Amino acid sequence: MNEQLLDNLQAHFGHSSFRPGQEDIISRVMEGRNVLAILATGGGKSITYQLPALLLPGITVVVSPLISLMMDQVQQLRTRRKIPATYLNSSQDYSESRDVLRELANGAYKLLYVSPEKLQQPYVQAVLKRVGVSLVAIDEAHCISQWGHDFRTDYLRLPDAIRQLGNPTVLAVTATATADVRHEIGKLFQIESSDMIVQALNRANIALDLIAAPDEGERREQVLRMMDELEGPGIVYCSTRQAVEVLVASYQLEGSKRIHGYHGGMESMERVLIQSQFLADELDVIIATNAFGMGIDKPNIRYVIHYQMPASMEAYAQEIGRVGRDGGPGYAVLFHVSEDLQIHQHMVEKEYPTQLQVMQFYQWAQTAKDKPGSEALAAVDLTEEMVQLLTFYTEQAGLSAEVAATTEEMQDHVRRIWEQTEKRKRLKKQKLFEMLSYVEGTDDCLRKKLNRYFGEDQTAYSLYCCSRCGLEKQAYEGKSSVAHGKNLENSWDLRQALEYLLPKN
Template identity: 50%
Template sequence: MDEVHERRLTEILRQSFGHSTFRPGQLEIIGGVLSGRNTLGVLPTGGGKSVLYQLLSLTLPHMTVVISPLVSLMIDQVQRLKQNGKQYAVYLNSTCDAAEMKQTLQEIRGGKYKLLYLSPEKLQQPYVRAMLKARGVSLFAVDEAHCIAQWGHDFRTDYMRLPTIVEQLGSPPVLAVTATATMDAQREIAELFSIHPDNRIVQSMNRPNIAFERVTVENEAQKRELLLDDLRKLTGPGIVYCSTRQAVETLVLQCRLSGIDRVHGYHGGMNGLDRMLVQEQFLRGELDVIVATNAFGMGIDKPDIRYVLHYHAPASLEAYVQEVGRVGRDGQPGYARLYMLEEDVHIHYHMLGAEYPEENRISQVLTWLGAHQRESIGLQELAEGFDLSENQAELIFFYAEQCGLLDGLAPNRAGFLFKMRKTVTPETVRQISRLIQNAKWSKLHKLQQMTEWLSSQQCLRQGLLRYFDEDGQQEGTLPCCSICGVDRIAYESVREPLQAKVVRPWDMKEALRLLLPVYPPGKEEGNVT
């Protein structure tokens, strides 16, 4: 990239995003995309991945499409842009009703937006793809691209269909970004999107300002008391991660009974509006602590989070790095603590056991489909009929398509449209079962790697770097972990206790006004070219 283009991009960065310089790797990634090359960017948590496609959308002639795995992530990013007067971004996801969907599609066709956030599931809809093809797509960005890795920690079947859709949209340049991709995951992403090794820009995942600590507890009561004591002492704001919704609700109640009032729970069982309002309260500093499952935090733009406490260990080191990566994005010292109770690992073994269908269930489903010659079926109907979860049913359909058993697989409102290409045989069932079991064993292996890291007597930071195939010594700005030594005083509060803070009364109308800002004519920021 020549100096003139670099200056122009830096000026857009300053005017539109308030940053005077690019972070490491950003300019190189942007240059690759502007040259028409498919590019993979692996940047650390808080390393500025969203700025890449947001800035590129201002420089490219047609739409920039961003595939995002979480509704909350899409909503948060679009809200932040709109609150800053940037009206060129919009999302389409399950929170949009039929009227909103119709209006948004009309506005996209009319050229109102330059940046569109979509879930991979929504992109499977033929009318959405047709609209995008007619509108024109200049960039196809895949956020949290580790979801593509078939044996990764957060595999989503609809991500595997994205390369075919890119071709249908005229093969625009692809930008895949993630913070947590091992070398194997990087290779799989690059293979799917034909990304040349020279176009993989990989920065260190090391966050030197975060100190890592683990503490062993003997029972649940001791763990709970230790957590409550930490919440009273640590400088906030912070996040507490749990593996189950029940644990979230129990801990929130315990906090409030203990006088810690500026705390709220967050999990996937809450309705969408409640989750949005809790998230907004936390972002505005009206809550000190969020107790959450892993449904919270991805892509959240709050740079001053000071700590993340893990009440339960995550199921993989990738998930751990994602979650602790919410700490200290402002560059100030951050603290990550994990409470180790030996029996907690059984939570994940139980969840894994329920996540994947057994071979006899696979056989029953496929045999029934073959016998009845159905061309469509609802996921709920299939799940209830064969005692499966909807995720298990989706996995069976995905791998049946991969093995050539199904053809023309497409989602509809209830489930899938499809055609049976060949007769179901015992060998086909075994083949699909092997693929599903391989995915299960991959997650089990990641869980074992997580437990090995927790029991290691070597530097925790170095263990994380080795897992992500990084060599060399990486130092922290403070004593880096409980093996090397952590000075807790650096992270403890010298201010008034959490429960003593004065809280401004919650005003729902004001919160909704901030969530959904309305700008007078002529005051909104239009397209930048």
Template identity: 50%
Template sequence: MGKDADLLIETLARHYGHSSFRPGQRELIEIILKRENALGLLATGGGKSLTYQLPSLILPQLTLVVTPLISLMIDQVQKLRQRGRRDATYINSTLRPEEIRQQLQEIRAGRYKLLYISPEKLQHTAVIRILKERGVSLVAIDEAHCISQWGHDFRTDYLRLPEVVEALGSPPVLAVTATATTEVSDEICRLFQISPNHLVKQELNRTNIAYDVLDVQSEREKQEHLLSLISGLHGSGIVYCSTRQAVEQVVACCREAGFTSVHGYHGGMEAMERALIQEQFLRNKLRVIIATNAFGLGIDKPDIRFVLHYHFPASLEAYVQEVGRIGRDGQPGYAGLLYLPEDVMIHQRLIAGETLSGDDVERFVQLVAAAGERGGRISFEELHGILGVGENQMRALFFYAERVGVVEQVVQIRESFQFHSCPVSLPDAVRQITGHLSNIQQSKQEKLGAIVSWLQQESCLRQQISGYFGEDGAADYDISCCSSCGLDRSFFCLPTQADVREPVEEWRLEQALAELLGEKMAIGGQK
């Protein structure tokens, strides 16, 4: 092990400039290099990416990183290339079909050793065939909690991954996540046959983050508190809202209050605008982002000083993930949540809107049977028009339809599903699919109940979070613990209000876009 240890430290120093590993990183890498499966529960900002990037430099064949986070793929590949690694690339829905074909040809030719890929792209047999021909030394599964129906961000595409790993020749699997309860981690280990001895867990508690829950009685009081916090808190931060409409309203409120270095971010914006806003935040051109949970996934900004929740998220897992973006540089940070009890109705409406009745499922099964007779293809538009469902719900319907024998050989092609339909008993199929979907909705309701209970209880917020994730004992902290234990908010604020009014020059989208595109073109010319 001495020679292997020297190799790991040498590789770490040469490629990352570090002389030592963070807790858990080395243990995971050593398990993987022994060609055994492992699960890493590493806190947000705890260095998950290094646990698969570094082995990719040592392992002989391709390292495959499965992640649903497109922004993470792009950001990490860009950073790797800036550090001189030209053997990293990604495949996801942002690429045109001809670009994907080109990437696959280059993968087959051995140009790349590290490939980031979205889970839905691994449903294509042609992709699997090329990856197997190339040879895969490691499958790293980021956001591994997505495989569990008890997880807060369950994705049916992840449930297909054990079959994908087997089709690739059963290479070692490294599953990593920041937010998994004991129940979820047990399920991940079962699905990927990970030994309990190969579960490596960092302490979830982030000692540099202070937790604050502020009770408010009205929307107006909430807005006043928010403006006061943004005005007073030091450094850059994120404000999370549960809906796009709320994002727009809060941004307007901030603008009326005179904040110029604030911008909104949500999934309804154009991709270019979202990328620009993210880039400007990373460069400290924007101080505060008002966003839905679409923002922050895969963002590598170590000096975020605060995260505020205008609405509480739908689960404690989501909360921990979002506030975990604070203070990755180890400096003190503030997590403030404005608690208005009736905000629970926002989540109740969202859950109700995702719930499909038995009649909905019956229409889906009938639609699939009819489509099977005319070639076995249904577009997203057709499904949405008939059932009113989004893409994730469509994938869930097809996943469970395949599991109960309604369809087989399901492939997502662009904005449609292609499949073969099978003769089945309609009532049995509807009952089974409805049962699976009901379990998912029940889990969401339970997680919503858990975070509401956390907000309403009066004991230590930090200890309650640790207990939820199966960590016992005292929860240490650096400066301040939480509002239940006593919190001095002034520590996280600027000494005077005069320091707040960020840049004198107002941030303008058009100017920022022109500057960014100029730099991107210059970088592109250096390839």
């Protein structure tokens, strides 16, 4: 089996050997065992399901949370690997989705990338069951867990969808998962502890830095200066869209590198264009919220600057893990000021509903069937994300918000649902304070402290460890000034970006 796997790895992907953990994961999948794989960012997670997809009968379904990520991976598989792959997501209209499903039924593909929402649809499930699914790979599997930092309700419905497909083998992959998250994923997908392959989180080539700035103005000046001095490409992460826009505008006044902002409030096609420019080295620096980066396969990112404190240790580990995937030296610096905690606390409060809003949800659900979705939603003070969360907890409690209840019953239902959202809010705050403990600690190695959070004791480093153990920033600075200018005279236009990212026929 090992020789066959190596031969196919060489033939299809051009690699002469597996990275740590990959062969063990793939061998178990080929034996039909459900597997949870924890591989550090840049550790080669995609190979663990792409290679089995070529060897197993039927098709492999890859559940992926981001449309841009699906498009990029499918494009790479088709053009670079000549592997028949396609995707299904909300960006496609009815006729496009129908064509993809018809081609699937005719055996045109070995890999289908699909959003968790699409996989819930009975018609999609029926077609896939008829075709025959050998493997379901769940990318960014930490989104499944209510105890994770990025829980998404549609991910927790995946066990039911997989049962509808005939219970094919499941491979859940992610870069970060605490013991609680691993336990919940294992329970949901019947994964034995012996089939949980956990590779070390530690990235020895990334040096960690932590800087407490006295105020916002000083922090901005230091970050702007670093953006000019550090050798790139690089990513600057901000906690809010406003911070992204202010930092972009500030840098454009005097900075010399090619930069762009990126956040979830931008049009989807604009985000596609910016991502494609960065991947093609048409941009030097991306200033972004955490909406940017998941699944970005760019090996030569040299640094990540956190302009503000992240909301959790998991988010921080994932974001710095985008540095130095080529094995070269990388630098991750986290700035913080006292106001960062208040920013995140405010965001958490806005993310979860009050008891009054839960009551509004109940009233909205009783009348929503008679109104267009946007009209019904506009009538109450609820975001779409809140509605998804409340719908999920309503279903989980075995309640119904669509049938009128007595005042006492409604009050009881509202209280029970609100208590569930409050548990989730408390968890978010707990993770926030764990992050605060990391940035405010003064006497411990940053690498040890980060890895200890995930239950690891790795301390190896290649060039420098961290600012607590000694670090020379000059080692990560460019050797000469950048003379690209502020404009993007040679950057791609939208048509070129779409040609790069969209699958070819």
